[in-house]
Amino acid sequence: MMMMAATTMTTTEMTDGKRYMKLRHEQKHQISRMEDLVLAGRLSKLFERDSHAGPDGSYRVTSLYFDTPYDKALREKMDGISRREKFRLRYYGTDVSYIRLEKKFKIGGMCGKRSRRISRDQAQALLAGELALPPADEPLLLEFYSKIQGQQLRPKTVVRYDREAFLFEPGNVRITLDRRIRTGQSPQDFFREDSCLIQVMDPFTVLEVKYDEMLPEIVEMAVQVPGRQASACSKYALCRRFD
Secondary structure, three states: OOOOOOOOOOOEOOOOOOOOEEOOEEEEEEOOOHHHHHHHHHHHHHEEEOOOOOOOOOOOEEEEEEOOOOOOOHHHHHOOOOOHHHEEEEEEEEOOOOOEEEEEEEEEOOOEEEEEEEOOHHHHHHHHHOOOOOOOOHHHHHHHHHHHHOOOOOEEEEEEEEEEEEEOOOOOOEEEEEEEEEEEEEHHHHHOOOOOOOOOOOOEEEEEEEEOOOOOHHHHOOOOOOOOOOOOOOOOHHHHOOO
């Protein structure tokens, strides 16, 4: 797997006509369980783990993705549209009291994310299609509300996996290994810890590398997996196969 360092040029997105958001590089790879085992051992010797990790070095991520009746987000991903976005709710571990609404977007192969914490009551209202009009000082909620009304965004798929994450401060690098990717059959599975989820990728792992302007050489060398190339590997798209 060859991972090329990027140039120092950065890309930004105008978020509200005045403020600009810096975008990050993102590379994804699908690797085997043996490759995962070797890579995780190497990374643990070189980089610090995410502070949210449990005793085994990992933590659970649960997301609920939204899409239109015509699967706009999914189709744009599959068609390789260079400028696209998707919305999701997300929490970590089993704490459903701390939920975030996130908008993830891509522009020309680079990625960015905007997020805001919401209450469980607000999340339940979203699932029921009863979200009230947000106040004017909540731009992300207002945008999401307008697209629920205009594009008919609705909850589509629950995605859950176990993540092991490593950090490297120079370049603001984050390396993640996402394992046991599984999906729920109902949006209500988002809140259910004991819901029966379908395993979608075993025995594979999704490796992601995110960084700012340039990928440090030590990271580029550490994440090498012979014969692997960067590829489009969307956990949302993988889980939608089980609709």
